[in-house]
Amino acid sequence: MKFWRKPLDLDEQKVVRGEVHILRDRCKGCGFCVEYCPEGVLKLDHAYNKKGYHPPVVIEGKECVMCRLCELLCPDFSIFITERGTGVPEVRDD
Amino acid sequence: MIKADPAGVLTGAHYLDGDEACAEGAIAAGCRFLAGYPITPSTEVAEHVAARFPMVGGTLIQMEDELASMAAVVGGVWGGTKSMTVTSGPGFSLMMENIGLAVMMETPCVIVNVQRGGPSTGLPTMPGQADMMQARWGSHGDYEVIAVAPNSPQECFDLTIEAFNLSERFRNPVFVMMDECVGHMTEKVVIPPADEIEVEPRFEYRGDPKEYLPYKVNGGNEYGIPIPPMLHAGQGGYYHTTGLTHDERGYPDMSPECQEWLLRRLVDKIRLHRDQLVHVEEDGVEGAEVVVLSYGISSRVATRGIALAREQGIKVGHIQMKIVWPLPDRRIDEVAGRVKGLVTVEMNYGQIALEVERIAAGRCRTSLVGHAGGTVQDPEKIAETIEEAAR
Amino acid sequence: MSEASVVKADPVASPAPPPRDEESIPHPMEEWLRMDRIPHIWCPTCGLGTVVTAFIEGLKQTDLERDNVAVVSGIGCTGRVAGYVKLDSYHTTHGRAIPFATGLALSNPKLKVAVVSGDGDLVGIGGNHFIHAARRNMDLTVILVNNFIYAMTGGQVAPTTPETANTTTTPYGAFEPPFNIPHLAEACGAVYVARWTSLHVRRLTESIRKALSKPGFALVEVVTPCSTLYARRNRLGSGLDLLKFYHDNSTIQNGARTSDVGIDFQKPFIVGEFVDHDRPTWFQLMEARMSATLGDKFIPKEGPSCTNSK
Numbered sequence: 136m137k138f139w140r141k142p143l144d145l146d147e148q149k150v151v152r153g154e155v156h157i158l159r160d161r162c163k164g165c166g167f168c169v170e171y172c173p174e175g176v177l178k179l180d181h182a183y184n185k186k187g188y189h190p191p192v193v194i195e196g197k198e199c200v201m202c203r204l205c206e207l208l209c210p211d212f213s214i215f216i217t218e219r220g221t222g223v224p225e226v227r228d229d
Numbered sequence: 230m231i232k233a234d235p236a237g238v239l240t241g242a243h244y245l246d247g248d249e250a251c252a253e254g255a256i257a258a259g260c261r262f263l264a265g266y267p268i269t270p271s272t273e274v275a276e277h278v279a280a281r282f283p284m285v286g287g288t289l290i291q292m293e294d295e296l297a298s299m300a301a302v303v304g305g306v307w308g309g310t311k312s313m314t315v316t317s318g319p320g321f322s323l324m325m326e327n328i329g330l331a332v333m334m335e336t337p338c339v340i341v342n343v344q345r346g347g348p349s350t351g352l353p354t355m356p357g358q359a360d361m362m363q364a365r366w367g368s369h370g371d372y373e374v375i376a377v378a379p380n381s382p383q384e385c386f387d388l389t390i391e392a393f394n395l396s397e398r399f400r401n402p403v404f405v406m407m408d409e410c411v412g413h414m415t416e417k418v419v420i421p422p423a424d425e426i427e428v429e430p431r432f433e434y435r436g437d438p439k440e441y442l443p444y445k446v447n448g449g450n451e452y453g454i455p456i457p458p459m460l461h462a463g464q465g466g467y468y469h470t471t472g473l474t475h476d477e478r479g480y481p482d483m484s485p486e487c488q489e490w491l492l493r494r495l496v497d498k499i500r501l502h503r504d505q506l507v508h509v510e511e512d513g514v515e516g517a518e519v520v521v522l523s524y525g526i527s528s529r530v531a532t533r534g535i536a537l538a539r540e541q542g543i544k545v546g547h548i549q550m551k552i553v554w555p556l557p558d559r560r561i562d563e564v565a566g567r568v569k570g571l572v573t574v575e576m577n578y579g580q581i582a583l584e585v586e587r588i589a590a591g592r593c594r595t596s597l598v599g600h601a602g603g604t605v606q607d608p609e610k611i612a613e614t615i616e617e618a619a620r
Numbered sequence: 621m622s623e624a625s626v627v628k629a630d631p632v633a634s635p636a637p638p639p640r641d642e643e644s645i646p647h648p649m650e651e652w653l654r655m656d657r658i659p660h661i662w663c664p665t666c667g668l669g670t671v672v673t674a675f676i677e678g679l680k681q682t683d684l685e686r687d688n689v690a691v692v693s694g695i696g697c698t699g700r701v702a703g704y705v706k707l708d709s710y711h712t713t714h715g716r717a718i719p720f721a722t723g724l725a726l727s728n729p730k731l732k733v734a735v736v737s738g739d740g741d742l743v744g745i746g747g748n749h750f751i752h753a754a755r756r757n758m759d760l761t762v763i764l765v766n767n768f769i770y771a772m773t774g775g776q777v778a779p780t781t782p783e784t785a786n787t788t789t790t791p792y793g794a795f796e797p798p799f800n801i802p803h804l805a806e807a808c809g810a811v812y813v814a815r816w817t818s819l820h821v822r823r824l825t826e827s828i829r830k831a832l833s834k835p836g837f838a839l840v841e842v843v844t845p846c847s848t849l850y851a852r853r854n855r856l857g858s859g860l861d862l863l864k865f866y867h868d869n870s871t872i873q874n875g876a877r878t879s880d881v882g883i884d885f886q887k888p889f890i891v892g893e894f895v896d897h898d899r900p901t902w903f904q905l906m907e908a909r910m911s912a913t914l915g916d917k918f919i920p921k922e923g924p925s926c927t928n929s930k
Contacts, residue, residue, distance in 0.1 A: 236919075261921065264719075264723060283910045283914055283917070284917050284919060285919060286919040286920065286921050286922065287921065288726045288921045290726060292722075293748050293749060293752040294748060296715075296749075297716070297719035297722070297749050298719070300712065300713065300719035300720045301719045301720065301722050303720060304719070304720035304722060304727065305724070305726065306723075307710060307723075308723060308725070308726070308731065309727055309923065310924055326713055329713075330713050461924050462710075462724055462731055462733075463687055463728055463730060463924075464687070464708075465687045466708060467707055467709075468708060469654065469702065469711070471702075471712075472711065473711065480703065481703065
């Protein structure tokens with residue numbers, strides 16, 4: 136999550152951070168999670184899984200906000216999120 | 230066996246028609262769910278149940294058609310209630326789909342068919358016995374069924390109870406193959422006290438529901454029938470069952486091996502235990518030169534034909550089959566080896582008669598006194614056929 | 621669109637994911653699925669897996685006890701749902717899920733019975749049962765997954781196929797007018813009617829929760845992508861393209877008149893919660909009637925009655 140300007144109470148703002156769990160070999164590579172992740176956290180891996188599909192991976196440096204949309208949309212029960220704690224929201228430079 | 234619930238038993242002597250007696254038999258046997266669709270000449274069964282059920286904790290629903298009725302009956306059983314439906318030929322045709330489901334899921338239930346003349350709409354208000362092969366083979370695929378055929382209102386009561394009991398013992402649909410004559414015939418019916426009526430309880434799973442495998446046979450039931458115990462919806466088993474070929478978990482398995490594993494048992498549980506399914510009433514079979522085989526209303530008419538033939542000095546025996554499917558083939562086989570002829574009396578152009586011919590295998594004459602339905606047999610015709618067979 | 625749009629895999633392989641014992645943290649759905657049957661048979665980019673998740677998520681949010689929930693399916697791709705959810709589940713005959721469920725519900729009134737089946741199963745071959753169960757207000761939650769085609773059998777025209785759509789039995793384009801399912805359900809008396817797509821997964825989950833919590837005939841239609849047959853035969857890309865189409869072309873109109881929510885081929889369509897009112901269920905009406913006429917003589921059906929122990 137990003138703010139367009141720095142809020143005055145930034146110190147008190149907390150964002151839930153999620154840890155993305157990907158069951159690589161259960162994935163059928165539909166790409167729903169990649170397409171609809173609001174934070175653009177995921178991409179499809181270049182590597183194949185056992186079934187020959189490209190499963191998603193987390194893009195380095197990207198933070199999951201635990202909306203669980205990928206988990207709900209995934210038709211193959213192969214991605215889910217657990218809570219990793221909270222973080223400080225990012226303030227965008229521009 | 231346990232004793233019938235007294236709440237459902239109208240002990241005493243009554244003046245009932247066959248349809249009503251069948252309804253009372255079902256209630257005495259513990260049936261508490263009926264899904265049906267009106268059709269002559271079976272409707273009185275449902276009407277009688279509709280009047281009685283609210284007082285005994287039963288539920289009746291008139292469904293939109295017979296497809297739905299039979300599906301609801303199968304659902305009713307898996308919900309934990311003894312269930313039945315009632316119909317006649319045209320509705321019986323529609324029920325075939327879910328009778329197959331009942332067989333595949335091993336669902337104990339009772340289907341009453343008050344037969345009328347067919348095919349199609351045929352003779353709605355007149356008798357027939359031409360659905361016998363449909364009862365045996367009407368749904369697709371290979372399977373075994375059990376069918377009883379009463380010849381009087383008293384038998385409608387007694388054999389409906391037996392049908393429920395056998396459905397539980399074999400975990401299979403059981404047919405009560407009545408006919409319009411028996412259904413609409415009013416006679417004295419004696420309903421015994423509840424503690425004289427034996428009722429087969431469901432073969433239930435008693436272990437940990439979490440470990441339940443719906444099609445795992447663990448030695449079978451007390452009768453030696455290789456059936457798995459049942460768990461109903463709402464008992465925490467989270468089990469699955471399907472009309473697809475399934476393994477012991479109830480999961481679909483599309484392999485010839487699984488098909489063989491499942492179907493072999495479904496067929497054998499009845500075929501190899503058919504000695505438990507012989508219910509005949511015999512009269513003068515020992516020493517007879519001709520034996521008449523009959524069932525349902527035809528067996529009552531046959532007694533008159535037999536009496537006429539006996540007046541001519543012919544030694545005639547009579548086997549009334551109260552359970553028609555599976556046929557008492559070992560008994561027929563035995564008799565066929567030492568009589569001149571077997572005469573089958575039925576209201577069709579030869580359904581059971583062809584089976585009798587198959588079992589006799591040329592060792593004696595086999596003949597049929599049959600017609601297309603609409604009225605009972607002519608006793609004179611039966612006597613003449615017996616005379617011919619004795620020649 | 622000539623080629624199915626897919627999310628392209630990253631051209632460079634990512635570094636191997638950090639070693640993690642995946643088994644130690646099971647997917648939250650695993651508790652509710654028959655894991656020995658996963659992976660399921662549904663095609664990549666099919667929406668059915670999403671509907672299963674929405675169903676379970678919706679169910680978890682109700683007050684219902686898991687033991688008392690049964691799922692009944694008919695035949696078809698959606699018919700396989702009963703085989704995957706870890707509940708008492710019944711895979712029945714084609715079109716007969718609703719009457720089977722009716723028997724189950726009447727046999728044991730403590731059960732909440734959900735029917736999850738497809739459009740062809742429920743309003744094609746099972747259409748008569750659908751309208752009568754709605755008319756009776758049978759206490760059933762019906763999740764009707766609409767992919768506009770008979771998919772399991774290879775893509776034949778369905779009673780929901782929009783006009784002009786190509787199917788294997790309408791190779792020159794479908795020409796029969798399709799059913800408007802919410803309108804049909806409302807006209808027949810359903811007490812709750814909603815339609816979502818499998819992309820509207822949160823709203824879908826909430827509708828399923830409401831439908832399961834409501835006594836009576838509650839219908840949730842879920843428009844889902846069939847990539848292998850419907851999308852491919854109509855050159856609509858993949859299931860992902862269909863989700864994008866739903867995203868761009870569906871408008872949420874809660875309370876919309878159901879007569880206005882018919883779906884035309886690849887035209888904008890309306891989703892939302894259309895009907896939510898109350899009327900007595902079949903069981904309530906029956907019990908009221910019997911009590912009124914029979915008084916104390918009426919003995920209501922309580923639960924399963926064939927058990928030895930009662």
